[in-house]
Amino acid sequence: MSREVTGIGLGLRYDLATELLTRRPATVSWLEVHPENYVNRGGRYQEMLELGRRDWPVVTHGLTTCLGSVEPFDVGYLANLRAFLSDLEVPWHSEHLCLGGVDDRFFHDLLPLPFTEEAARIASQRLTEVRDAIDMPLAVENASYYAAQCDDGLAEADFVVEVLERADAKLLLDVNNIYVNSRNFDFDPKAYIDKIPPERVVQIHVAGHFVRDDGLRIDTHGEPVPDHVYQLLDYTLGKIGPVPVLLERDNNVPPLDELLAEIDELWTIYRNATEVDRAG
Numbered sequence: 643m644s645r646e647v648t649g650i651g652l653g654l655r656y657d658l659a660t661e662l663l664t665r666r667p668a669t670v671s672w673l674e675v676h677p678e679n680y681v682n683r684g685g686r687y688q689e690m691l692e693l694g695r696r697d698w699p700v701v702t703h704g705l706t707t708c709l710g711s712v713e714p715f716d717v718g719y720l721a722n723l724r725a726f727l728s729d730l731e732v733p734w735h736s737e738h739l740c741l742g743g744v745d746d747r748f749f750h751d752l753l754p755l756p757f758t759e760e761a762a763r764i765a766s767q768r769l770t771e772v773r774d775a776i777d778m779p780l781a782v783e784n785a786s787y788y789a790a791q792c793d794d795g796l797a798e799a800d801f802v803v804e805v806l807e808r809a810d811a812k813l814l815l816d817v818n819n820i821y822v823n824s825r826n827f828d829f830d831p832k833a834y835i836d837k838i839p840p841e842r843v844v845q846i847h848v849a850g851h852f853v854r855d856d857g858l859r860i861d862t863h864g865e866p867v868p869d870h871v872y873q874l875l876d877y878t879l880g881k882i883g884p885v886p887v888l889l890e891r892d893n894n895v896p897p898l899d900e901l902l903a904e905i906d907e908l909w910t911i912y913r914n915a916t917e918v919d920r921a922g
């Protein structure tokens with residue numbers, strides 16, 4: 643029986659764990675973990691997870707079971723993942739809508755898919771395959787990308803919706819990724835949000851990103867959340883209601899107090915969205 647996940651969460655990252663687990667701030671409502679750090683492993687990560695679970699519900703977010711690849715899944719890993727998720731009592735698990743490797747090579751990067759009907763069909767079939775293997779709700783996360791798409795493909799939002807509807811799946815909506823893509827490829831991020839079926843969104847990610855001298859935005863998770871991403875979150879929550887929001891920070895991790903200030907800002911936006919939802 644999973645515990646309710648609501649409000650603002652924070653990733654249980656190694657660099658933060660000692661301070662987070664010691665201070666246990668009340669404004670952090672839930673934790674997100676990457677199962678690759680725990681499945682078939684023990685040691686410090688496992689200890690961190692046990693300490694975190696005492697006070698917080700946990701959600702899992704995978705890094706290696708990329709739904710757009712065409713390589714067969716590691717069925718042994720998926721079986722162990724299923725056992726891990728069941729023990730952890732998570733309400734859903736998420737993976738990325740991307741390509742992770744080819745020809746038995748894994749790139750440890752989230753490579754983009756072509757936004758075509760064929761890629762949507764393959765990704766939706768693989769999503770169903772993973773969901774059956776882990777036997778629990780599976781959400782797919784929209785990714786950032788840096789290579790231009792071919793002209794005859796779908797718009798990114800239409801591609802994401804196509805995958806969701808083919809697989810009857812849930813969405814982990816990363817508003818920073820949408821913002822980064824919208825600036826790099828010149829589209830309206832609010833029009834993207836407008837196309838997303840609200841009932842499919844179970845979780846949101848927000849993060850900061852790096853802006854190169856030439857203007858290209860890189861999804862680093864290594865900077866504070868910028869105002870434009872806060873504003874897009876505000877718009878998103880206003881459209882879909884108070885879905886749980888995770889602050890992602892994986893690089894250049896600052897002292898916890900700096901992240902708690904960002905979490906306070908996220909709570910302000912989240913509560914406003916809750917009020918809007920109640921009023922509506």
Ligand SMILES: [Fe+2]
Pocket residue numbers: 783816847890
């Ligand atoms: Fe994300």
